[in-house]
Amino acid sequence: MWFSDPAVWEEVLSTAQMMWDGLLETLAMTLLSTLFGYILGLPIGVTLAVTDRDGIRPNAAVYKVLDVVANIIRSIPFLILLILIMPVTRMLVGKSYGTAATVVPLTVAAAPFIGRMIESSLKEVDHGVIEAAQSMGAGTMTIIVRVLLVEARTSILVGVTIALGTILGYSAMAGIVGGGGLGDIAMRYGYYRYESEIMIVAVILLVVLVQIFQTIGMKISVKLDRRKR
């Protein structure tokens, strides 16, 4: 029988090991890129929201520059961006392939997109509350930290959830250039070697990951929202 054959078990075990490694790589790529994406994207988004015409510190020049740059980066297809910034990646990480190297283009792609989401979250904040803070003599930084980011908290967290899902999708594409992770596995086995079983398992794992991110993200954002009775 096949299950008494140690060779079969060995293969199952090594496949499981590969999947596990792929899962961890995907998680690492996604979480790190999201983190770096927010480190870059949060200031971008705040600046966009604050310097816009009806923001608290309108500045047409700053807004326009950020606006155009963010749009340019967002309109470059991720795959092209990945290849375009390889020199930068090599400079930062030392090589242009592998999991760590993928974090660089992922972050670059994510930052303007995250900035846009932050911008729209902050613009949802009721202008009256901002005016109230101004009437108390609060300055621009105080209003950003103590009013905008606080009042937009729920919306920002929903944004984080969306960002995680999107970046996870991008990370799978990085498999094409040997980026590692579940997407890489699905690509190598499914596309190049026609071993569709392995591809299916990898894709299912990706789906499950997105579901988990989505569920946890929404739970947290709802829990932290004080606007309900």
Add this chain to the structure above:
Amino acid sequence: MAGIIEVRGLSKTFVTKDANVEALQGIDLSIGAGDIYGIIGMSGAGKSTLVRCLNFLERPTAGTVEIEGRDLNSMSEKELRAKRAEIAMIFQHFNLLMQKNVTDNICFPLLYGGVGKKDGGTRGAMTKKEARKRAEELLEIVGMSEKAKAYPSQLSGGQKQRVAIARALAANPKILLCDEATSALDPQTTQSILQLLKQINREYGITIVIITHEMSVVREICSHVAIIGGGRLVEQGKVADIFEHPKTKEAKELIVKGRGEERRTLESRQRDLMKGKCCVRIVFSVNSSFEPVIANMVLRFGQPINILRADTKNVEGIARGEMILSLPDDVKLQEEMKAYLVERGLAVEEVDGYVV
């Protein structure tokens, strides 16, 4: 004597793509310390812009605003922010932080308002603990102590405005600006908020500027009033004088409009009177107005009756008299009176408070 707020020649023009909108033109105001000063006008008259010019949330295009003799134009951004901490403001839609509870909302100006201590300001002068303690006192003043931990979404409109007032009082302001502070509230709640403002004015000597479109608000608590129409100041003076001798068309219009509001307040008082009483509504047709029915009924039964309301209503082009009477408590007498009225050809209908 110069007032605590002196506005001279103030104009504000908004530049939009299509046209320049002159929201305010040449406004002169003098508001004395300790006054409750009403600024009233129809919507779109520019009164909200005017109140925002008083603390420079909007910079006027021309003219000066002096607070306690200091011209706001001459102040740096930093000085201006420090000054704003002394001019508190409450709003139509309360503008509380929805993600923070009542106590944290009240602590906000104490912890983050004005300018930092380094710049000679007062921000951070209080520790969180001290601010909480102050918030507790303020909640006591506005009668909201038991809601200290509640979030704004759990409060009614009147309660939210009370919290907003507590927040406004936190930094011991000299001036309180109220921008349509009662316009989102029902008549009863409006009353209680106005009483609270009156109390604050009396006990702490805070000068209050009230922006409103409701004449009843002005009459209820204001000592002085300015009427704004089409971006201009059309009339100002003591409330009593303007009520007795309105000079301008705008003033007259607002007073007439105010009568309607007054009637609504009266009606709500009437409803209280009617509680637990037997009341009837009678409608006079054209013929019945020849006989003094009510007077005759009083003479006949030897019992006083209370006329709660008398009015003429135009129904399909015919004037019809309508009265609401409160009958004596004696049930037998009530029945006899009703029968008497029906005999005289009047429509008689028993009513409770909600029918009015």
